[in-house]
Amino acid sequence: MRDKTELMNQTIPASAWNKSKRSGGGSGGDCVEVAKLQGGRAVRDSTNPDGPVLFFTDAEWTAFTGGVQDGDDNLL
Template structure:
């Protein structure tokens, strides 16, 4: 994605987050999904196309990305 100003983007945590330390925040900008570490909000932000985000979410739900 070309340079973008995300200073006005509203990120949100999952409602399933209990305030733990392993949380991410997500936002939408121009149809893309942005994801960042909630502990490092000034750090890097991942950008997913809608298709890639859908694939990622499906794999998480299926447990295909579990580290255990």
């Protein structure tokens, strides 16, 4: 991926969004949803699916999820 604009310009079908199993899956409470894209991930608020979307390149997503797994306090 040359720049994040390519990632942000992808069409995201409704079926691409997934909620964490730890939130109760499709019927859980307030949570975020993640969609896997070519070259990265998109993240949105499940209670506001038409609201803003955050985009992460594959490298950014790997760093973020690795930090979460390691308990990195600097992520918040």
